[in-house]
Amino acid sequence: MKQSQLFTKTRKEAPKDEVSVNAQLLIRAGFVDKLMAGTYSFLPLGLRVFKKIENIIRQEMEALGASEILMPTLQPKENWEVTGRWTQLDNLFRFASYYSKIDYALGATHEEIVVPLMKKFVFSYKDLPTATFQIQNKFRDEKRAKSGILRGREFFMKDLYSFHTSEKDLDEYYEKAAKTYEKVFQRAGIGEQTYFTYASGGTFSKYSHEFQTVSEAGEDLIHICDKCRIAINEEIITDLESKCPQCGNAKLRKEKAVETGNIFKLMTKYSKPFELKFKDQEGSEKEVIMGCYGIGLNRLMGVAVELFHDERGIIWPASIAPFLVHLINLGQTEEAEKVYQELTTAGVEVLLDDRDVSAGEKFADSDLIGIPYRVVVSKKSLQAGGVELKKRNEKESKIVKIEDMIILLKK
């Protein structure tokens, strides 16, 4: 993409009402725009990051054997009344149609939709186990939206639902899902800071599990066991007597963290009210056992910015960066265009700064936007025999031949 085609502009200063690092940098660099508290537009650069994250998650979900669907955001009151959550949830957006006066909810989660859906397809043990997921915007009427894109009223979530004939089968799937989550966070570049965390369980299982990414911007407190690389959410630390549930280690490290994912064993909590049942081998009817598994996409994006930035701007992990290469043209348009074409042909995602602005502005914008590799084409670099290559997270640049640079970046 050519930067001259980007309608967004960078800003020297963040709006004064944004305090959180993720909001400041994402707005300054033109990744997002705030519409109102807790709702943000994704702009071209931001959407590219979003799609990178989305694709990592999608690939891993598919590898887990789940198939993707897309359920409606606009939902009937009746479904929410079946589970009692129409009145129970205080952060469910509810409203009436202006014309018909019929009540609707905006989806805060999709158990109420996915269970009746599966009821139309699941009848026998032969239909199980199965799993389905979607990546979709959720609405929660948060009393207080906060921390930039980390806690919004509209946000994107990947929600996976699994359906089983037995608790044992759910347990096995749950383990696999947890492994898959670790892979997702690893691939997205925040694996090192993300911990499998014991959390309060809800009605049917003793504990649920969260994936908590250590960051000062987080609103949860976790206690980390460095031996096992797991953590315990502060909310259940007294239950566990401040000890690692896996090795008994009592020397836990306390950190603030962002809940980027969670996994729950729902058992029959939702299959029961909707009467989602199957016939077993003996022909007797049983309730389907369920699990649900979420990842917050906005949170993943926001926490990456919180984790990876410096005083000049964002430093994206390559796997979720909007582009791999920021190609800067300093008065060598013809040569820069050629390099741009070659990189593009080689399948490298590149943003070409073809704008007619000063070198200083180009460098400053490049640092702010945070693309992993910066390639400068200038008189100086050409005289030295090629282009100048610099990683965003390194200080020193080096001159490399154009062919070598392409080979290097192609991998």
Place this chain on the structure above:
RNA sequence: CGGGGCGUGGUGUCAACGGCUAGCACGAGUGGUUUGGGACCAUUUAGACAGGGUUCGAAUCCCUGCGCCCCGACCA
């Protein structure tokens, strides 16, 4: 939902005593000079959150509403 802070052009501003034409910087437009760290000159553009009140006079004081941010509570 409780508490606190803030609201001045597109952005920023610990700019402005209750008083003269609301200042400065950035941005944007135009003309020109520039091109390795947000370059320079000239010129133009654009503003008091909304409503009410006090006052001869309100950006400034008071009230109400709205919005945003922060702390806490909440987060199925």
